[in-house]
Amino acid sequence: xxxxxxxxxxxxxxxxxxxxxxxxxxxxFARENARAxxxxxxxxxxxxxxxxxxxxATLSTLLTVLIxxxxxYIFARYDFRGAALLRAxxxxxxxxxxxxxxxxxxxxxxxxxxxxxxxxxxxQLEQPPLRIMHTLTIILLAHIFYNFTVVLxxxxxxxxxxxxxxxxxxxxxxxxxxxxxxxxxxxxLAPALLAAALLVFIFNFTSFGIILxxxxxxxxxxxxxxxxxxxxxxxxxxxxxxSLIQLICTFALTLIYTRLQARLARPLRLRPQxxxxxxxxxxxxxxxxALYLAAMVLFLMTPLVSIVVASFEDGGxxxxxxxxxxxxxxxxxxxxxxxxxxxxxxxxxxxxAASLGLIAAYSLEQRQHSRMSVPVRLLDAxxxxxxxxxxxxxxxxxxxxxxxxxASIALVILAHTLVAFPFVVRAILPIVxxxxxxxREAAQMLGASPERxxxxxxLPIVTRALLVGAVFAFTVSMGEFGATMLVARPDLxxxxxxxxxxxxxxxxxxxxxxxALSTILMGVTALGILAVERLRVGEAEF
Amino acid sequence: MLELVNITKQYAxxxxxxxxxxxxxxxxxxxxxxxSGSGKTTLLRIIAGLxxxxxxxxxxxxxxxxxxxxxxxGIGMMFQDLALFPHKNVFExxxxxxxxxxxxxxxxxxxxxxxxxxxxxxxxxxxxxxxLSGGEQQRVALARALAPRPRLLMFDEPLGxxxxxxREQLVTELRAILKRIGMTALYVxxxxxxxxxxxxxxxxxxxxxxxxxxTPAEIYRAPANTFVAQFLGLTNLFPARQRDDGTVxxxxxxxxxxxxxxxxxxxxxxxxxxxxxxISTTGIAAxxxxxxxRAGKYRARVLTAQGARMTIETENALALGATIHLHIQTIxxxxx
Numbered sequence: 001x002x003x004x005x006x007x008x009x010x011x012x013x014x015x016x017x018x019x020x021x022x023x024x025x026x027x028x029f030a031r032e033n034a035r036a037x038x039x040x041x042x043x044x045x046x047x048x049x050x051x052x053x054x055x056x057a058t059l060s061t062l063l064t065v066l067i068x069x070x071x072x073y074i075f076a077r078y079d080f081r082g083a084a085l086l087r088a089x090x091x092x093x094x095x096x097x098x099x100x101x102x103x104x105x106x107x108x109x110x111x112x113x114x115x116x117x118x119x120x121x122x123x124q125l126e127q128p129p130l131r132i133m134h135t136l137t138i139i140l141l142a143h144i145f146y147n148f149t150v151v152l153x154x155x156x157x158x159x160x161x162x163x164x165x166x167x168x169x170x171x172x173x174x175x176x177x178x179x180x181x182x183x184x185x186x187x188x189l190a191p192a193l194l195a196a197a198l199l200v201f202i203f204n205f206t207s208f209g210i211i212l213x214x215x216x217x218x219x220x221x222x223x224x225x226x227x228x229x230x231x232x233x234x235x236x237x238x239x240x241x242x243s244l245i246q247l248i249c250t251f252a253l254t255l256i257y258t259r260l261q262a263r264l265a266r267p268l269r270l271r272p273q274x275x276x277x278x279x280x281x282x283x284x285x286x287x288x289x290a291l292y293l294a295a296m297v298l299f300l301m302t303p304l305v306s307i308v309v310a311s312f313e314d315g316g317x318x319x320x321x322x323x324x325x326x327x328x329x330x331x332x333x334x335x336x337x338x339x340x341x342x343x344x345x346x347x348x349x350x351x352x353a354a355s356l357g358l359i360a361a362y363s364l365e366q367r368q369h370s371r372m373s374v375p376v377r378l379l380d381a382x383x384x385x386x387x388x389x390x391x392x393x394x395x396x397x398x399x400x401x402x403x404x405x406x407a408s409i410a411l412v413i414l415a416h417t418l419v420a421f422p423f424v425v426r427a428i429l430p431i432v433x434x435x436x437x438x439x440r441e442a443a444q445m446l447g448a449s450p451e452r453x454x455x456x457x458x459l460p461i462v463t464r465a466l467l468v469g470a471v472f473a474f475t476v477s478m479g480e481f482g483a484t485m486l487v488a489r490p491d492l493x494x495x496x497x498x499x500x501x502x503x504x505x506x507x508x509x510x511x512x513x514x515x516a517l518s519t520i521l522m523g524v525t526a527l528g529i530l531a532v533e534r535l536r537v538g539e540a541e542f
Numbered sequence: 543m544l545e546l547v548n549i550t551k552q553y554a555x556x557x558x559x560x561x562x563x564x565x566x567x568x569x570x571x572x573x574x575x576x577x578s579g580s581g582k583t584t585l586l587r588i589i590a591g592l593x594x595x596x597x598x599x600x601x602x603x604x605x606x607x608x609x610x611x612x613x614x615x616g617i618g619m620m621f622q623d624l625a626l627f628p629h630k631n632v633f634e635x636x637x638x639x640x641x642x643x644x645x646x647x648x649x650x651x652x653x654x655x656x657x658x659x660x661x662x663x664x665x666x667x668x669x670x671x672x673x674l675s676g677g678e679q680q681r682v683a684l685a686r687a688l689a690p691r692p693r694l695l696m697f698d699e700p701l702g703x704x705x706x707x708x709r710e711q712l713v714t715e716l717r718a719i720l721k722r723i724g725m726t727a728l729y730v731x732x733x734x735x736x737x738x739x740x741x742x743x744x745x746x747x748x749x750x751x752x753x754x755x756x757t758p759a760e761i762y763r764a765p766a767n768t769f770v771a772q773f774l775g776l777t778n779l780f781p782a783r784q785r786d787d788g789t790v791x792x793x794x795x796x797x798x799x800x801x802x803x804x805x806x807x808x809x810x811x812x813x814x815x816x817x818x819x820x821i822s823t824t825g826i827a828a829x830x831x832x833x834x835x836r837a838g839k840y841r842a843r844v845l846t847a848q849g850a851r852m853t854i855e856t857e858n859a860l861a862l863g864a865t866i867h868l869h870i871q872t873i874x875x876x877x878x
Contacts, residue, residue, distance in 0.1 A: 434628075436623070436625065438621050438623055438625035439625050439627060441590075441592055441612070441619075441621070441625070442619070442621055442625035442627075443627075443638065444592070444611075444612040444613045445590060445592075445612060445613070445617065445618060445619040445687075446613075446618070446638050446639035446642055446686070446687075446690060447613045447614075447639055447642035447643060447690060448613055448638075448642050449611075449613050452613075452642065456638070457627065460629050461628070461629050464629070
């Protein structure tokens with residue numbers, strides 16, 4: 001019975017992950033598709049897509065690291081009021097669905113965005129003066145905005161445990177501040193820097209929603225190209241080949257990242273953070289830090305705030321519009337139905353992902369030194385695979401392998417479950433493992449029978465973790481964009497799909513609806529993340 | 543009260559405990575002292591019922607415990623890593639054992655507060671155990687173990703993670719608390735000072751056996767063998783041979799047979815305590831290799847003319863490299 005249960009997550013992954021990937025492989029290598037596939041390697045268009053994908057990802061990553069590095073230093077080394085709150089605030093952009101980020105940048109910097117509107121009013125202009133929509137610039141801005149916290153958390157987290165005495169020792173030995181940083185701190189920080197950069201690069205490399213919306217028709221990453229080849233051109237062999245190229249790249253990058261992360265765990269005589277931090281002392285220090293932090297808050301908060309503000313511009317009429325089914329609407333249903341659909345899909349995803357995740361976590365629980373440790377570690381890695389696979393690829397694999405189910409709403413739920421599953425496992429597993437055998441023994445020694453131990457120790461601790469996992473699954477499902485765009489039925493759009501559709505329509509009323517829907521999605525996501533932070537026991541980890 | 547009879551336990555194919563027998567009387571605190579890996583914790587876990595011995599019996603208040611599960615043994619235990627329940631606050635942690643006994647709410651409340659006061663944590667009831675200092679967490683774990691009033695309380699290196707000063711303070715306090723309520727206790731540690739300060743009697747575990755059992759003073763005055771002596775920091779040990787004429791021959795010369803303690807057997811050692819060595823004008827010549835000030839006296843390491851190294855105590859500092867003469871007042875003989 002127990003092993004039957006343990007097999008369920010494996011069966012799930014084989015059917016809805018490996019089988020679709022196999023279908024992609026098969027389509028790409030099928031003989032009758034040889035000509036179409038060859039096109040990918042001969043047509044310079046695809047080379048340009050690849051170059052753009054890598055180029056924008058590299059540029060975004062470098063800029064993100066450069067801009068977030070001072071923040072990592074400030075939060076690692078200085079003790080000031082509101083530090084915890086500010087640091088938590090930087091995570092907001094990262095946890096928002098990409099569709100919200102994209103909408104936010106349109107709302108701020110687009111032709112109808114608040115900055116352009118303000119400038120037009122101020123200088124009596126006919127045309128919006130700021131024209132960065134559909135350019136590399138706005139994509140870079142959105143990527144930096146989105147990934148800022150990744151660098152801050154990984155590098156800052158490592159930095160805050162680095163013994164400042166090492167740098168002091170270098171100073172005492174005659175090094176200038178700059179040389180001490182260059183020769184001591186930077187090399188020690190290098191693995192953390194590299195890990196953060198790699199993770200950010202992977203995110204940028206597979207960026208979908210941001211490029212699709214902010215990049216316009218001319219700019220495309222591999223991910224966007226796969227989507228267009230599938231949905232617009234129905235050129236499945238090309239899409240399959242592009243997916244394969246992307247898969248190889250992301251797997252290779254993820255592998256390097258996991259290696260690096262293992263190296264990061266190597267003890268470096270790290271010190272507790274509290275002994276490392278010091279208050280801001282000199283006036284110059286205070287001014288520089290305050291200026292940087294002000295700029296940071298402005299950059300990370302303005303886009304999100306501008307959505308909310310702009311959505312209420314018309315006195316709430318955008319929200320009222322969501323309930324109206326206009327004849328000429330492309331949706332044939334009131335947009336508010338998208339909210340209902342999303343809630344339904346998310347609830348189903350929560351049930352499925354939480355059950356599978358709980359079973360998977362318990363099947364991985366085996367102690368490290370047990371006979372089963374090698375298979376368990378392997379299984380652990382397999383369970384994380386969907387995390388390293390882009391959403392569009394997952395959706396595309398579904399179309400190829402499970403095309404017969406096209407009309408079924410199950411595809412959306414399954415796709416969302418696949419994306420959410422690794423998060424759920426990661427939320428539960430450390431907790432299940434942390435119920436040290438000692439805790440159970442301690443309860444026994446205090447007179448608790450085995451049944452009582454399970455009820456008093458296991459159940460309450462795991463329930464909390466399961467709730468965290470469930471909320472994760474819920475937020476992931478609410479915001480999922482890439483896979484949904486490929487597998488959802490047009491008449492049952494989710495919130496992100498509905499936003500995408502109204503954004504593509506002309507007219508201020510449509511844009512307003514996008515803003516209103518984004519505000520709703522943002523609110524739901526923020527509530528979910530708040531719940532996770534509340535429920536979580538112990539420190540958060542990446 | 544607690545009787546261990548011929549306990550034998552293997553670990554990974556090698557013997558870990560061999561034929562261990564030990565009796566603990568009611569109200570007594572016994573320390574189990576030994577280096578890490580000597581099986582102390584395993585013995586504790588066998589008494590607790592968390593592990594089963596291959597051979598031997600645990601008899602507790604006249605009852606054989608072989609088939610009694612841990613939660614019915616009425617034995618309390620404080621774990622090395624404390625094992626405080628992270629999802630319960632201080633009050634709930636301490637109340638846990640009382641709830642398992644099915645006590646009434648009001649009584650649980652009263653007992654928890656009484657126990658928290660006893661360990662010096664009055665007013666901590668509603669605190670989150672994850673946000674307490676190391677010392678405070680120790681006290682919560684102690685209160686949790688004490689609250690159900692077990693008839694025997696076992697400690698598995700409970701102070702291991704604390705710094706020396708706090709540890710010394712807590713040992714004194716812990717002993718006072720246990721004595722005040724007349725608790726019978728078994729205290730496992732690898733720290734000799736801790737064991738001696740804590741216990742009425744100390745059992746020293748070495749190479750699968752209890753090599754010596756006695757009061758701290760008995761053990762210090764007459765270590766059973768060279769292992770115990772070295773464990774106590776008595777390092778001036780020299781192979782010795784007993785002669786028929788009542789003298790003892792060592793590498794440092796001949797000595798009169800000490801009045802007490804004549805272990806038989808082929809391999810005996812002469813133990814020379816630092817305080818039994820005087821500097822004089824004649825006697826064994828030795829060169830000073832090192833001299834440090836420690837605990838009110840100078841401790842010097844010297845190399846004798848015979849090529850033996852030993853530690854001596856002096857009132858005054860000795861110059862490095864200086865040649866001195868040593869007069870050894872008495873020696874003791876112990877087994878290898």
